[in-house]
Amino acid sequence: MRFESVTAHRFGPFRDETLELAPGMNVVFGRNEAGKSSWHAALYAGLCGMRRGKGAMRKEEKRFAARHEPWDGDEWEVGAIVALEDGRRVELRHDLAGRIESSAEDMSVAGRDYSGEILFDGAPDGSRWLGLNRRAFLATACVRQTDILRVRDDPESLQEDMQRAAATAGVDQTAAAALQRLEEVVRERVGSTRAPTKPLMTTARRVAEAGEALETAREAHRDFQERRAEVETLERAARDARGRVEAAEAALAGAAAEALAERLREARALQDEFPEGAPHPVPEGGGLTRGVTEALTTWRNLPAPVELNGPSAREIAERIEGADAELAAARGVVAEASAAEAEARLASARELQALFPGGGPRVSPEEDARMGEIRDALRAWESLSAVEAPAGRSVEELEEELANLDERRRAPPMEPPAARPAMWLTASAVVAAGGLALALLAPDSRSAGLILFAVGAAGVLSHRFARTRTDRSEIALALDVRHDSLRRELASARQERERYEAGRRHRRDAIGRMRELADPADAAAAESATEPEALADAMRRQVESRQAGREKAAQLGSQWDELQGLLAGSSFEALVSETDRLRDAANALLAEAAEDLLADLRARGITPGELGELERRTAERRREWSDERARRLAVETRHRQRSERAADAADTLQEAGAQVGVSAEDPEDLAAALERWRAGRERVLEEAGERSKSWDRLQQLLGERTLDEFTGDVEQLRLRAERLRERLGEDVAVDARAGRPTEETLEHLKREAEAAREEVLRAVGQLTEREHHLPSVADAEDALAAAEREQARIARLKDTLDCTIGFLEEAQERVLRDIAPILTQTVLEWLPEVTDGRYTGCRIDPENLLVEVRTPGGRWRSAELLSHGTAEQIYLLLRFALSRHLTGEGETCPLILDDVVGASDAVRKQAVLETLHALARSTQVILFTHEDDVRNWAGENLAEPDGRLIELAGRRIESGGNGVPAAT
Template identity: 30%
Template sequence: MRIESVTAHAFGPLHDRSLPLAPGLTVVAGMNESAKSSWHAAIRAALCGEPSARHRPWRGTAWRVEALMSLESGEVIAVDRDFNDDTEPDVSRRVGLDRASFAATACVDQAQLLTVLDAANGMQNHLRRAAATAGTDGTVEQALQRLTAPVDELRDARNRLREAETDLTVARREHTRYQELSAQARFASAARARLAVQEHAESMKGLTARVGRLTELKTRFGDSPPSGLAAQEELTHVVNRALAAWRAAPNPRALAGPTAAALQGELEALPSVPVGETTLDEELRVVASAYATASAVAAAHDERRPSPPTKAEPSVLRGLATRLDPAAGGRLTTASIEVDTARQHQDHAAADAARTQVEADVAAARVQEIAVPNPFLRNALLALSCLTSLVGLLLFLTGQHLAAIGVVVAALVAGVGGAMSRGNSTHREAAVTFAAERAAAATESRARLFTADRTLAEAEGQRAVALEAVRIHDEAVAGCASLRVPADRETLWRLANRPAWEAEHADLVCEVARTEKAVRVELAARGKVDATMSVPDLLVDYETDCKVRARQASMAAQRPLLAQALADRRLAEAAVTEAGAARARAFTLLREAVTAIGGTGERPEDLLRAIAEWQRGWDRLLREAEDERNAWAELQTLQANGTLDDLETTLSAAQTHHATLVEAALRYATVPPADPDLAPSADTLTATAAELARTLPSVPDAEEAVAAATAALAEITAEVEAIDLASRYLTAAREKVHSTIAPALEDTLRTWLPTITEGRYVDAAVDPATLTVRVRTAAESWHQASRLSLGTAEQIYLLLRVALAQHLATESCPLLLDDVTVQADDTRTHAVLDLLLQLSADRQIVLFAQDTSVAEWAREKLGERDVLHQLTQVAA
């Protein structure tokens, strides 16, 4: 978050004054009674509200501050707080804080710095307050003590549920066991019946096959054995030997690539190994890289040479750069347009207020002109008319007609008078209503006129601020023109820093000369000396020589590979010659075998075809003879186990028994197929299932008991979970303070502490339980921060406040600091200011100071993102 500007319409001694703030570091300097603390309090009140009563305006009853802020998301927030009736929200919540945590971290005033001395643990109290107010209003321990879970009830409910579930499990297990035993018993009986059918069917199938085979062989052979074939074993051996030799003979392959003679010529043409370096030496590469880097840096630095030359003092140039504001003219134009627009609105509002006031006055005068009716007279006349009418009616009934007529005439006169006394009442009510409407319109017009007047005053105040900025800018431009320098901030800063640039450039030129000398020395050591050539040319020439020698060495390194390739080629050519001779011998044997079996042919394909045709005919005769011998042996074996009539009688008896077994198996037709291994245990399983059925527990009763126990446990568990969840959240909040804030403070102090204490204190530690701060000196001794000097304690306290603001805020939070260097010496003051300038790179910092050294430091060090405001004493 960034605060763009703050306007104090009525706050302490400030009336209709604006203070623009820079995005980086804003230094507000001034002597005593220049309203520094009032501006500090006004900025804090604009963000958080609830200002102190001592900041009430010195005159008047209005108490109002206005501020314009922008968030990192680009959202712009305008706050206008009337502290007599403040309804604006707490802006610090937009960065993850609230009023209390913002005051305890990001806002530091003189009163809070002095509280460090009030007690020995003052610093720890501040840290605990910052950590606690960022989370809750009460303590975590108090909330945790009030959260007590019903442990006994939960344990009893779980025990009851466990017992009920155990009973249900036992009931279901016994019921399932009974069903499984019953099913297994039926499966076992079915398996036993089916297994008997299958086993007998297999035996019948074998018996039937034996009868059929015996009948077939008896018909085929009768009582005569088969005759054999003449053997031609020698011819078969000749053919087989020739085929084996042909299949084993290798097939000569065609060699690819260069011949042995060509490889011998390449080997003789290779060069010898060169003498000298083949790659750029690492030491030379390092010094050459240093020379190239130094040359590039010097050239780049020369391009940034400050120009044009001027004799003006650096402090004058920095002051001009600080006062230049090119955007001031645009802001003045915008402010002037806003003033004109506000004046037009004010004129319209004034005319409308005058017109409505005149209308309200005319309506009020009209109400005064209309007489107010007398309700008592009207009521009396009407009552008299009614009474006289009654008297006239009585007289008429008694026969006194003349007297009755007179009384009736008097009643009419009284009634007409009462009615006429009511005549102007309607007109007066309408006039009163119209006058009230005009009076309300006049009040609303006056309110609009008041708003328009306030808007016009604010716009004129903004225009005055913009006009002052334009005047300062014009004076700075005139000063630049008198010094004959461009009115540009960046150019002025460079001109102010010209001596530093010249010193740095001289150092860079010396570095170039040193590295150039080092490169020439390395090249001379390698025999490369030429004073007429530049260092880059010498390096290129040397690197070319290295590449030529590397190419020659690479070619010479191929000699062992070519020698091995030549030896391999000679072995391959010898193997091809030997394979050709073996192939020729196998072809001769193949041709002799074909001639022996009566075939002919000259090519290997023709010879192999002739042998295959001969083998097919010979193999068929051999297979037929073998089948005859096997069938006769099978017939003799079958007749040894009984005659054909005996086998047919046995088969008829087996068929009758098989029909009985099939009838028994049909009783289990509805039972699915079962494991045959269950058949032996059928009787045992049936008896066990019958015994278990007499002692089965009730499953529905057990399920009802489990449902009741589950409902009771769910009710108690929900209560326990709610209490446990609340305890975890509260414990996590407490642990976050210990485990997150303390390490963040330690890391911040370790980074910044040596800088602001000139290296006297180099380390810091924070107790995660009590947030006690200790610092360590360079001599390895630890000290409590609260026991150090007042200035050192305040500096450590400032660092802690900055770290807390950085850790607790969800986005960049501005820091408001009032006289935080008042107890520091000049050296530490400059160290603190340099650190604040460094921190302002990623957050907005507003620093109020009365020390003149702070203002002098600001004029010298502040940049484009920073600004210095000089305040004067306010009127008494």
């Protein structure tokens, strides 16, 4: 299969654009945001489309849509024309938005659509012609930017394809497929302990449920007898509760008869107060009283009057406006002065700029750096002092003498000799004095002098001890003194030798540095010279020569420095732009300011510092005046509102007075008159209210009855109480009356009796229902036996399927071992060349696609642990191998690669490109890149019609334009 073209009808930033491709190797070059990744995605979508299935979009589909949906509009459509190995040319068109109007039409035969032939996940997928699917194609042949190593993320998705390629040479039957079907059988017909709805667990539940049902049936028969005894107990309790209700009703009926008789006596007394019937109605006037009360309340609740002192809010606002106008004029004058100063600086810079048409005099930074290095090297050489060899005995001699002295100290003491003569004392004293003089007068021989002094002192001490004591302590003391002296002398000798070696090393370093910096001729002459001072003289001459050139270049330095000071680190154009900006800003500020203020400030003059002080002072005054104005506005608002409310309250008083016939000129006098009217009105209403209450009480007692009818009702209630008392018996009635039951007690007893009755009815119903539905113990035993037989059958089926799956898994493992050498051999074809011969061996685990390579030392190392660039190169070869061996027989799989050489060095990049070029002889390769050296390589090595270099236009923008079409 080969892509002939891909068309982005509505895809990402593209709108009806087409990319024509060669059958061999294609290099698509473009800068950042030129659309390389969009064309890469369009090739993949144009061939494979997108899944159309139930449920929401998957995470990777949402990410793909977010990156590549059109920037405007609802349409999302892409197409591609591919040529198959059997000669067919097919135009694929995918509706990615609706996923409905997709097609795969033959371009030679009218009306022939191959969509049904390549359906996968509900949508046409052109990679099915290759024996792949859109997931496998993306994991092998379609490499997205920085995505080479993603093939390791989901190796399971390629397992079935690899098994089919290795075991059946393209037939769509694999051990994995058989295992999948067997696992489906196990899931559906057997299940597991984690699948509660499948036969394995359902049969186990049925056995458990049947056993429980049998036990339940037996328990139900025992429970039925117990329930029957409980029902009889409930019936007795219900009869007792009903008796308590009747006793309470009798007691309450007697009490109600007595209470109603008392109400009858009260009604007769009230009836005597109204011999003529109902009292006269209360005089009308309740509405007037409410109106007067509301008017008085409104008047009395008015707030206190508000006094207005000081300037008004308008006057304060005029102050603020005047201060702002003065500040605006000051800013305009200062800006005008700044613009004039900038224009003068620009004129000076323009005059100086004319002196340097080709740029200012300058010395290169490299020359400055080299001069500094030469001077540093000369200073380092000149600062070194002469190095003299250490005087006195060597470190080795002193170490040997110290070792001999240690042996003497460890040896057993000998018999002390006889006392030494006086001559020995004299000689020892002379030696000690001479050594001390040598150490003090000759610093270079200080070590030797100290040694002589120590020897002489030891002789004097030994003679002294010989005269007094000649035991072993004298000898040990002399040896200790000699040992300490030798140790100090050895430390001094070691320091002298270290100083000497350090001095020689510093001289060698300084001479080597001068040879590095000297001219080649001077360095060659210095090699043969015995004195390094000749090399130093040559370098001094070199410094003088270079300094002369620098002085000549600095003749115009003052004028150039003046120009640079005017430019202040920016360009001349920037100075022009800044001057124009200052003039425009000044004009804008001057246009807004008042002319009289401008004239006054120009005459007085104002500096930027004075402007800052004015701004600060104006800001403070503005804050103070704004606060004062806000307070004044609040006071004026309260004064206006109080005046309005007072006028409204006075109007309300006048209206109320007019309604009740009271008038006065002053509102306070009118309010007092209305208060007196309201007090008299309330007394009249109170007297009428008392008679109305008595009449209402009489009507409440009588209700809708007359007094005679009320008397008859009382008699009937008394007779009913007598009958209840007679039916219960006198003793029971007396006991009930003594308990003083209330209506609440009666209601409670009724609820108890009703609850007891309902409990009896419910218990009887449940007992009857339980009797009708008593389970059969024999049926439960038969159901348990049937469930146990079904459980045994499922267990036998599970054992058989587990054994079969084990055999197939062993076969699947053998298939994976068979395909590993095939992938390894394919990778090894290109591995040495791509890795520049560093890795010549590899091995692959097809189960997880882990690649290990052999290092030059013969050790195996995971490719993922190598450098990022090497790992990407190795896994790129693995993708080539997978695409070659997973593709169905008779087809070739095109490779779509996005920036796969970005992590390679120049040598390996060349090797990868040559490898891709070689692969392109049998497989179409489409490489997207932004690197200039890859574009240059393509221009030199690719030629029509098999190869093609495609250069994309510049950046895409979101404004809806198509940009410049792609150029080939």
